[in-house]
Amino acid sequence: MSHSIEENIKKIKQDIVNHCPSQAPSLIAVSKTKPVQYIRQAISAGQKDFGENKVQEALEKWPDLKKEHPALILHLIGPLQKNKVRKAIGLFDVIQTLDRPSLAEAIARIKEEENKNPQLYIQVNIGSEPQKSGILSHELHDFYDYCKGELKLAISGLMAIPPYGGDVRPYFKQMHRLKEQLALPYLSMGMSHDYMAAISEGATHIRVGSFIFGER
Numbered sequence: 001m002s003h004s005i006e007e008n009i010k011k012i013k014q015d016i017v018n019h020c021p022s023q024a025p026s027l028i029a030v031s032k033t034k035p036v037q038y039i040r041q042a043i044s045a046g047q048k049d050f051g052e053n054k055v056q057e058a059l060e061k062w063p064d065l066k067k068e069h070p071a072l073i074l075h076l077i078g079p080l081q082k083n084k085v086r087k088a089i090g091l092f093d094v095i096q097t098l099d100r101p102s103l104a105e106a107i108a109r110i111k112e113e114e115n116k117n118p119q120l121y122i123q124v125n126i127g128s129e130p131q132k133s134g135i136l137s138h139e140l141h142d143f144y145d146y147c148k149g150e151l152k153l154a155i156s157g158l159m160a161i162p163p164y165g166g167d168v169r170p171y172f173k174q175m176h177r178l179k180e181q182l183a184l185p186y187l188s189m190g191m192s193h194d195y196m197a198a199i200s201e202g203a204t205h206i207r208v209g210s211f212i213f214g215e216r
């Protein structure tokens, strides 16, 4: 990698400032597969939000870091199995991958038992891709109503990974519309290769890994 973690974070923050004069989105540094030593460099550079995609890996890396730095915000951005919900709720501040009714039911039950209150984003399968998880956009309103009404879950936002390659903007625009329809505060979209487009289409959180920490 030619630039330091600190320089890479600075560059993205500058892009954000240049393109979002009004409401600047938060940068989530995605540290999956990367060692704690890299994470410490990002923290030293002032980074606050981090993303991991596996509960087990996060449990190995984050409990001490979170104790040392209580203000850090940890986001789960990978699929969550029901048998890992208790551990996930104990560690993550935000779960961005609420993607099916059975998971919503498990979270609703276990968050009461554990007396925890993670923020929840619904993952939307915005490209209706069979290999991706997430709620289909035409089922989103019903799923949202089920979470909110039946399960009494507070939903804070939406998250999506649009189809790879091609023009991502129509998908980002559609996500923004869905977020507005549900009047939700947060929208997590945009990765290393497309965060600029996500910023200009209304992301409140971008999730950037390889641009900060190097290729995986």
Ligand SMILES: *Cc1c(COP(=O)(O)O)cnc(C)c1O
Pocket (backbone or CB within 6 Å): 030, 032, 053, 077, 078, 161, 190, 191, 192, 193, 207, 208, 209, 210, 211
């Ligand atoms: C890995 C990952 C990212 C970051 O991807 P990069 O291309 O490395 O920036 C963002 N979102 C999700 C859901 C991921 O799994």
